Ligand SMILES: [Fe+2]
């Protein structure tokens with residue numbers, strides 16, 4: 001699965017992370033297609049999970065930093081990714097589960113990056129400000 005310019009959310013750092021994620025998706029996909037066996041596929045899945053965890057943490061920090069109102073719903077989508085990955089991996093010895101995984105990965109990638117991720121990027125581009133500290137609460141009165 002190759003990177004296309006239409007996947008861009010307009011934020012360089014996020015696009016770079018998405019490119020890495022895509023490459024990792026592709027490694028999993030190819031491992032399955034080539035029938036590399038459970039251990040190789042399992043390792044590729046572990047890498048993908050790790051990369052996804054770092055990327056999601058980064059995105060969630062940005063969303064909170066810019067006060068994105070849909071942050072919690074977006075976070076749930078990220079959590080759902082790991083739940084699905086775990087379920088699929090549990091059944092990864094079955095050929096049908098592998099096909100299901102490839103379809104899931106592709107579907108998740110396009111709907112999440114092209115939809116949900118674009119949501120917080122547009123929130124930022126619309127002029128969202130960084131959520132500021134409440135200075136009053138920092139003043140010690142005792
Ligand atoms: Fe996301």
Ligand SMILES: [Fe+2]
Pocket residue numbers: 018055059113117
């Ligand atoms: Fe993302």
